[in-house]
Amino acid sequence: xxxALSGKTLPRPPVWLMRQAGRYLPEYRALRAEAGGFLxxxxxxxxxxxxxxxxxxRYGFDASILFSDILVVPHALGQKVWFEEGVGPRLEAIExxxxxxxxxxxxxxxxxxxxxxxxxxxxxxxxxxVTLIGFAGxxxxxxxxxxxxxSSKDFAAGKRWAYGAPDDFQRLIDLLVEATGDYLIAxxxxxxxxxxxxxxxxxxxxxxxxxxxCLEPAKALTARIQKERPGIPVILFPRGAGLLYRDFAxxxxxxxxxxxxxxxxxxxxxxxxxxxxxxxxLDPLQLVAGGDQLTQAVERILNHLGQGPFxxxxxxxxxxxxxxxxxxxxxxxxxxxxASERRAG
Numbered sequence: 087x088x089x090a091l092s093g094k095t096l097p098r099p100p101v102w103l104m105r106q107a108g109r110y111l112p113e114y115r116a117l118r119a120e121a122g123g124f125l126x127x128x129x130x131x132x133x134x135x136x137x138x139x140x141x142x143x144r145y146g147f148d149a150s151i152l153f154s155d156i157l158v159v160p161h162a163l164g165q166k167v168w169f170e171e172g173v174g175p176r177l178e179a180i181e182x183x184x185x186x187x188x189x190x191x192x193x194x195x196x197x198x199x200x201x202x203x204x205x206x207x208x209x210x211x212x213x214x215x216v217t218l219i220g221f222a223g224x225x226x227x228x229x230x231x232x233x234x235x236x237s238s239k240d241f242a243a244g245k246r247w248a249y250g251a252p253d254d255f256q257r258l259i260d261l262l263v264e265a266t267g268d269y270l271i272a273x274x275x276x277x278x279x280x281x282x283x284x285x286x287x288x289x290x291x292x293x294x295x296x297x298x299x300c301l302e303p304a305k306a307l308t309a310r311i312q313k314e315r316p317g318i319p320v321i322l323f324p325r326g327a328g329l330l331y332r333d334f335a336x337x338x339x340x341x342x343x344x345x346x347x348x349x350x351x352x353x354x355x356x357x358x359x360x361x362x363x364x365x366x367x368l369d370p371l372q373l374v375a376g377g378d379q380l381t382q383a384v385e386r387i388l389n390h391l392g393q394g395p396f397x398x399x400x401x402x403x404x405x406x407x408x409x410x411x412x413x414x415x416x417x418x419x420x421x422x423x424x425a426s427e428r429r430a431g
Contacts, residue, residue: 087149087217088279090397091319091341091363097424099388099396100148101417102219104344105403106141107153110410113140124169125161128154129200135207142216144410145417149217149280149397152208152273154201156223156284159265160232162197163189179235182247183254191265195272202276209277220278222269224285224324225262225303232258241290248299255299263303267310274315282321282344283307286402289326289346297333300324305338312339321365325402335361347401351390359394367401368416374405376412384416388423 087100108114114137121127128134137153157175161167165188166178180186195202208218222228226244233243247255270281288300301324308320323344324334335343335358345354345366358364372383387398398420404413 087397088319090395091280091321093363093395095394095396098421099392099398099423100217101398101420102147102149102151103141103400103404103413104151106145106147106151107137108404109406110404110408110413111140111144112410113144124155125158125167128158131200131204131207134200134204135211138204138208139211142212145413147216147417149219150208150212151219151221151282152201152205152278154204154221156221156228157231158198158201159194159222159228159262159269160189162194162269163191163261163265165189165232174237175231176236177231177234179243180232180258182251183257186254186257186261189258189261191261191268194265194268198269198272202272205273205276205278217280218278219280219282219321220270220273221282221284222266222273224283224288224300224307225259225266226291226299227285227287228262228266229255229258230287241287245290248295259299259303263306267307270307270311271314274311274318278318280319280321281311282323285322285324285327287326288324289328293330296327296330300327301330301333301337304334304340308339323365332357342397344399345401349401351387355390355394359391359396363395363397364391365397365399367399370400370402370405370408373400373412373416374408376409376415380412380416381419384419385423388420392423 090096090100121133134153138150142150157167168176170176212218230241230244285300304322311318311320319341321342321344322334322340325346342363342365343358345364347367347369354364368383372380
């Protein structure tokens with residue numbers, strides 16, 4: 087994976103899956119049942135290490151992503167965060183502007199110390215050929231949960247803040263840029279070799295707002311990591327950014343760009359892969375469905391993107407109902423594919 091992120095075209099692309107450690111695995115569900123709350127699982131290194139290693143043992147992915155959650159950052163800043171079974175994340179929503187004053191980076195690293203311990207253990211326990219990925223949520227995506235109090239269909243609270251009180255909203259984004267940078271640097275110091283920044287809700291903004299609230303923070307975070315920890319690749323995932331993916335590729339200086347399922351493969355090859363390594367972008371529901379359509383979809387992605395610097399992945403996270411044997415068949419197909427043979431053919 088590190089070779090791919092350095093810009094090399096490999097005979098067979100490396101492969102990992104977003105959310106590869108999680109609810110589709112029976113061994114994860116068994117451990118989760120014993121762990122108590124979800125945050126307890128994230129903040130217990132023995133358990134978090136085991137969950138991170140489970141998909142590596144089962145499938146032999148080329149990279150392992152730290153098992154954690156993007157909402158550990160607002161938790162560490164002092165916001166109340168909890169997870170409700172069958173509902174998902176819940177937060178005590180911030181109300182402007184007094185709510186901002188209650189957030190603080192003081193004590194953040196102490197709150198996140200179990201995550202750093204998990205990284206240190208993983209860096210010793212993973213096979214040397216498996217790349218260890220750290221991650222964080224992008225400032226806007228994390229802010230959306232902080233303001234909505236959980237998941238949202240319309241992101242109305244966040245949009246009202248951004249449009250109606252942009253200075254207050256900028257304060258929150260700036261705080262999250264600083265906190266996220268601190269968090270990623272600490273993960274790197276603990277042993278991660280790559281970091282990915284997830285902006286899962288970038289696509290809800292029109293162009294000017296997307297540039298201000300998503301692209302500019304991504305640029306700032308990438309620049310900080312390159313300055314303070316040179317040589318550590320950054321992958322950006324601005325899901326839903328559409329044609330603005332090209333701006334991320336040109337302006338942010340990242341080593342890799344995670345593609346969502348909507349991007350045309352030919353466009354991604356011509357407009358993005360000529361500038362940096364691309365990652366993606368199989369639809370997670372195609373992996374659920376399986377059959378000939380899955381084989382054809384994997385082949386199409388490999389044929390379009392496998393002739394350049396590329397990491398095979400999904401266009402969003404794997405879903406709980408994914409059949410295990412479909413993942414096995416996908417892995418077999420990717421491992422059998424060879425770029426040099428395709429060029430010769």
